[in-house]
Amino acid sequence: MEKAQFLDILSKYIEGRASKQEEQFLHSYYQFFMAETSVIELLENKEKERLKLAIKAGIDARLELAPYPVVKKVSLWPRFVAAAVLLLSTNLAIYFYTNRNQGEIIQHTKYTNDVAPGKQGATLLLASGKKIHISEAINGLLAMDPGVKITKSADGLISYQAIKDKSNTATAYNTLTTAKGETFRVQLPDNSIVYLNAASSLRYPTIFKNGERNVELSGEAYFEVAKNANRPFRVITEKQTVQVLGTHFNVNAYPAEEYARTTLLEGSVKILSDGNEALLRPGQQSAIANGASKPGIQINTVNTSEAVAWKDGWFQFENADIKTIMNQIGRWYNVEVIYQGKPPEDHYKGKVSRNVKVSQVLNILETSGINFKIEGKKIIVK
Numbered sequence: 001m002e003k004a005q006f007l008d009i010l011s012k013y014i015e016g017r018a019s020k021q022e023e024q025f026l027h028s029y030y031q032f033f034m035a036e037t038s039v040i041e042l043l044e045n046k047e048k049e050r051l052k053l054a055i056k057a058g059i060d061a062r063l064e065l066a067p068y069p070v071v072k073k074v075s076l077w078p079r080f081v082a083a084a085v086l087l088l089s090t091n092l093a094i095y096f097y098t099n100r101n102q103g104e105i106i107q108h109t110k111y112t113n114d115v116a117p118g119k120q121g122a123t124l125l126l127a128s129g130k131k132i133h134i135s136e137a138i139n140g141l142l143a144m145d146p147g148v149k150i151t152k153s154a155d156g157l158i159s160y161q162a163i164k165d166k167s168n169t170a171t172a173y174n175t176l177t178t179a180k181g182e183t184f185r186v187q188l189p190d191n192s193i194v195y196l197n198a199a200s201s202l203r204y205p206t207i208f209k210n211g212e213r214n215v216e217l218s219g220e221a222y223f224e225v226a227k228n229a230n231r232p233f234r235v236i237t238e239k240q241t242v243q244v245l246g247t248h249f250n251v252n253a254y255p256a257e258e259y260a261r262t263t264l265l266e267g268s269v270k271i272l273s274d275g276n277e278a279l280l281r282p283g284q285q286s287a288i289a290n291g292a293s294k295p296g297i298q299i300n301t302v303n304t305s306e307a308v309a310w311k312d313g314w315f316q317f318e319n320a321d322i323k324t325i326m327n328q329i330g331r332w333y334n335v336e337v338i339y340q341g342k343p344p345e346d347h348y349k350g351k352v353s354r355n356v357k358v359s360q361v362l363n364i365l366e367t368s369g370i371n372f373k374i375e376g377k378k379i380i381v382k
Contacts, residue, residue, distance in 0.1 A: 111359040113374040115333045118181035118198055118354070120156050127172035127206065134158065134184065146172045148189065148206045159187035160206060171209055177201040178219075181334035183310075188215070192233065195222040195311045198331040199254070220252045222311045225267075239288045240273040240297075249280075250307045256327060259287040259298075263307035271297055309351065315361070316351045322370065326381065333358045333379075340382045344370055 012018040121135040127145050134142075134152065142150045146169045148160045158176070176186055180199045187193055190208055200219025213233040225233045227246025235242040237253035239260045247267025253260045262271060264280040271278045271286045278286055278297040285307065287298040302318075309316035315328055322344050326337045332354055346368065352361055358379070362372040371382040 111362070111372075111374050113376065115335055115358040115374065115377065117356060117358070118183060118332045118334065120184060121182040122176050122178045122184035122196065124150075124158065125175040125177065126150075127174060145174065145206045150174075150206075157185050157187055160189040162189065162207065172206045173203055174206055175201055175203045179334070180331050188213075190228065190231070190233075191226040193224040197221060197310050198334075217251055217253055219254055220250070220310070222248075222250045222308055224248050239290060240271055240286075243270045243272065244268070250304075250311075252307070254327070254331075255290060257290065257324075259289055261288075261307070262286045263302060263304055265304050265308065273297055310354065313354050314351055315354055317348055319347045319349060321345070321347055322381065325365070326379070329358065329361060329379070334377065336378045338378055338380050340380055343381065344368075 009018060009022045012022060124132045124134055124142070126132070126143055130143070132142055137152055139152050139154050142152050142158070147162060149163055151159055151161070153159065176184065176196060178184055178196050178198055178200050182198055184196050185193065186196070186202070188204055189206060190213055194202060196202055197220035200217070200221060202221060203216040208231065211231050213231050214236060216236045218237065223235065225244050225246050229245055233244050235251055237251065237260060238255065239253065240262070242249070242251060242262050244267060247269055248265040249269055250263045262269065262280065263285040264282050266282055269280045271280060273288050274295065276297050278299055280286055280299070283301055283304060285300050285302040287300065289295070306316045306318045317325055325348060329335070330337045335358065348368065352364060359374065366372065373380040373382065
């Protein structure tokens with residue numbers, strides 16, 4: 001959608017002349033308007049409230065709630081028009097919306113097939129070779145491994161507690177694996193917390209020994225590392241080693257992605273890859289190409305909320321191409337993505353809940369001109 005089209009719809013909405021389809025389009029933007037700092041800073045408090053009430057009333061009327069009177073006509077504020085321009089890139093920007101309180105998107109699906117969102121779940125592989133499907137296991141004691149007991153809390157957290165064990169056995173390892181459409185959380189033996197995204201696995205010792213805390217990751221995870229200056233914590237992936245003492249960071253190491261990315265939120269981390277080193281500071285992200293064509297470690301300043309949005313139940317994109325978006329959708333909804341013809345080259349910005357059916361996400365993406373078809377567990381991009 002071009003800027004002129006967007007502003008025309010916006011003007012008609014505020015003046016009470018918008019069609020039902022145009023109203024629905026703008027209702028989809030409600031949460032973004034209220035959350036985007038660059039927009040809000042350009043409006044006075046009175047104007048913010050009028051905008052909020054106008055769009056909120058339209059949403060409520062559509063949901064048959066209507067706690068506010070519908071605003072039929074108000075003047076068009078120049079600063080709001082200027083703010084709206086900021087929402088659009090020189091190319092194309094799609095801003096996603098879901099009504100979290102109502103648990104639905106203000107969209108009508110046209111898909112005859114649909115796919116439910118992912119859920120909390122994982123499989124734990126013990127040192128003995130036994131597999132435990134966590135979602136099917138009862139709360140409380142899950143298993144005993146050498147030197148530890150493994151428990152599951154009521155909110156689904158797996159944790160490890162050391163027990164007295166006089167045997168001098170070799171280090172035992174557990175592996176926590178999420179399938180497509182699953183995510184899970186584990187508290188490691190040192191009290192570090194790890195959030196595991198879909199289609200990922202984490203291998204770790206049941207007891208950290210010899211002054212080291214090393215884990216192996218495939219896929220994506222967010223780490224809240226317990227501080228211990230005497231015992232460095234290392235995340236080992238196929239392309240890199242991330243070394244920290246105590247910090248919060250996200251590692252995206254899916255082999256199918258173009259880059260392995262580490263994003264730092266708090267503290268500092270050292271990135272090691274093929275003889276190269278780099279030190280990250282909060283707000284920075286390292287990128288290491290999964291192919292051999294782009295050696296070295298790239299460092300960029302980024303919006304860290306994009307990297308960790310999945311942990312809080314959101315898809316969020318900043319200048320992402322359609323393949324990056326569909327890779328995330330494919331992993332979370334456990335679907336195969338098939339492209340008919342050349343994928344669009346546009347880049348997108350947006351945010352949408354991961355707790356809705358896939359059709360609702362695709363409906364919003366289709367406002368950019370992309371067409372989708374759902375066939376069973378396949379999504380065809382046309």
